[in-house]
Amino acid sequence: MALIRKLLKEPLTHFVLLGGLLFAVYAALNPRDTLDASSRVITVDREALLTFLQYRNSAFEPGYFEAQYDAMSDEQLAELAESYVREEAMAREARALGLDENDYVIRRRLVQKIEYLVAGAELEPEPPTEAELRAYYDEHRDDFTQDAEYTFTHVFIDAEKDHPGGMLAEAQRLLAQLRARDAGFNDAPGYSDRFPYQRNFVRQYLRPVAQVFGPDFAAQLATLQPSDNWQGPLSSTFGLHLVLFTDRSEARTPDFEEVRAQVLAAVEEDRRIATRETLLDELVDQYDVRYVDVPTGDAG
């Protein structure tokens, strides 16, 4: 609970929460069903009324309200005291009657206060050390693996167009032509039907290729070997493709230095989430939780 404790050390927080803590102490010391004689005492003094004033105004500035208080006429002070006494009596009576129990609004309100305290607390996780970064990299090497990169161009035979003898025949004819003329990477546009997306793919991962051509095309491409010869046809959602597939880099895991920034971002993201989870876990850990005929989350 270090972070919550740190928050509680803030003087302002302390001041605001003090009232709540006093109530808690009060409640613990007093049986709920009957109020003993001393609990029936409502002391109205300057301090009590100053606190009351500030809560009422949703503003916490002792100096300002002291001045206000001191400027009040006796009549105004009496009126203020009466309001305070009435509110205090009603609040004590409500608690004595147990009206704060089984009230889901009050319960959710309390939970929400903790949630927001936690949300605010997560903003500054501890910065990781160099060693922690390297440890994270070693443990999560797979996360930083770079997929194979593909470089290819293609000649498109459009399924929406009529080709004499059919699409496949047209593809065979063009393939023979491309090979016979030893057509290069930049000659493809001269042979192709109009492809609505990119023609050249240079050092691209397979996933965006699949997003354009469909997964079948990507799977076929992955089985080919890079070559200086035209290959195909491969089929896609749009028609057939002859490809000049010139290069594929193997998937690789970059050195730590190369991905340092990504490692840092990943660690920080993890810590932001972990901070919050840890806070809530620590909170739960303060309780002796007994499961009766109910499976527990961490049975392992």
Add this chain to the structure above:
Amino acid sequence: MPGCDSILAPEGWETGVAGMKDSTNSNRRFGRAALAGCAAIALAAIPAYQLVAQQDAPSATDLFWGELHLHSNHSLDAYITDNTTVTPDMAYRYARGIPIEQPGLDRKVQIRRPLDFMAVTDHAEMMGLFTLLNRADETLLSTPWGRRAMAAHVRDPGRNGAMSVTGAGMSGPPGPDEAEMMSQIQSDAVRSAAWSVEIEAAERNYVPGTFTTLFGWEWSSVVDGGKNLHRIVLANTDGEGASGFIPYSSQDSQRPEDLWSWMSATRDRTGIDFIAIPHNSNISGGLMFQMTDSDGEPISAAYARARQLWEPLVEVTQAKGTSEVHPEIAPYDEFAEFEIRRKLLIGTPTPADAGDYARSALLRGLQIQERTGVNPYNFGMIGSTDSHTGLSSVQESDFYGKLVSDIPLSEHVLGPRPVIFPAWEMGASGRVAAWATENTREGIFAALRRKEVYATTGTRIALRMFGGFNFTAADADARDIAAVGYARGIPMGGDLTAAPAGRAPSLLIHAARDPLSGNLDRVQVVKGWVDEDGEAHERIYNVVWSDDRQLDADGNLPAVGNTVDLATGLYTNTIGAVQLATVWQDPDFDPDQAAFYYVRVLEIPTPRHSLLDAIALGIDVEETGQPATIQERAYSSPIWYTPAR
């Protein structure tokens, strides 16, 4: 390297006509005091490198996809509707494809297709207030009102805490009673502290060539009891430049004219160019595109010139509906009933008003041009989400809603809670597509400035549109449409004039479906013009379509059909076309009449998120109160024709 959905464009072609309007009136003084600050908008004052955007128009562009309207937990309304966790930095990381935790559901989510560019655009009003409180920001706590807000925040860290001290905080300039409070919790120092977080996030996530971050915010003017005049403001600068100003807010002024004056003055002081992009004109109660200025005076040439300079774009589609056209304004338009929102921000009904919709505004622009010589409404069109979840979400199959508290099925997952914008009523929309020379701040901003951008409802339809007098029918068959388009015409967003005798302008159009979405149904050209009596007219032409359908005598086309299985939510691309291209020549052209042309591309019907939710819940889609299917679409920025003097 451009995104993989980019269309490869040719190189080495000359481009067409310059598009910026003449500047003969540029030295005219503004008559009224309210506009005095706008005097500086005279075109002569614009740095040359910005003025020549059109003359330097590129001859080769790639297609980049973006989001220019997104809120993080720095927006007051986002924070109090349960987005306490997604920072501007996380919002950028999500858009880049990095998984982040979804607020409310506490699960990791990853965007299906990363974006190429984005601006996190938090409300300028009380920007970052809650995050400043959470980290006990010293600037804020050094003031009495800041300490009061902090005390209330600690007592109640939700919406009833700090805001009980500061007020709603997004409702315009403070009254005399609030002036002291505002001078403290919205002091320049506090606003700078919040803004610096946005700057840092944009700087950290800028990867030139791969992911561009732009500096922006939302100026959230609401007038007359809930009428929306909101604008996104974008700055063409880097992190250092952005730290040289503080986002102008509606607490500074609710009047658009004052916003433009600030943009003008700030540009003169810093050399930074700005643009403002109105959105949700559909819920502006008729105020967004009036025939008058904010004081009810007829729009003057000076106003028109200021507006066309500072507001070159309009966001026409987003979560809270489309603003292209309303079915009651254009009853003949069979596709006008589409994602229409009929309620103001505060929930009261709003009738159809010509001042609310882009198409009628484009027409009004021509009419005002007839009278004053300047068109205030010659804007291009974009889409964005306006998501307040920090997640730029446009997928029908995975839509995260507008607010965290409104996430789809929130009642089923999170229990009863107040829902402000029910997710089923929201559109899983939209996107801005930019034809830019490179994916950098300079490249993207230049495309926005020259309006070579277009809107989609979330789908990634690739759309080229060029206008000119030198296209032939065979150009539609060109293997490289862009090469022909740039060589013999001008791209979308530009201007034509001086029609050669006896010739009508043609549009060279090429649309390709989103590879991950439905086929294309049809391409339409929407033309608007003003006749010699000053009357506005509009007409829709079906210009190219799929499946060998025949036009009837009135030019109408039979519906494309619908393959969506209402039981499974699946559809097939057995109808529609992958790509559609044509050269369309205006058959009703009059060289003496001002006109605009824009293109609307429709997909075949696909399942709307309301249907997919209904299937998941095992309820009838009618219970959602929303359509089962949707025809996603793209709207090009227009090309204008202005008669030669």
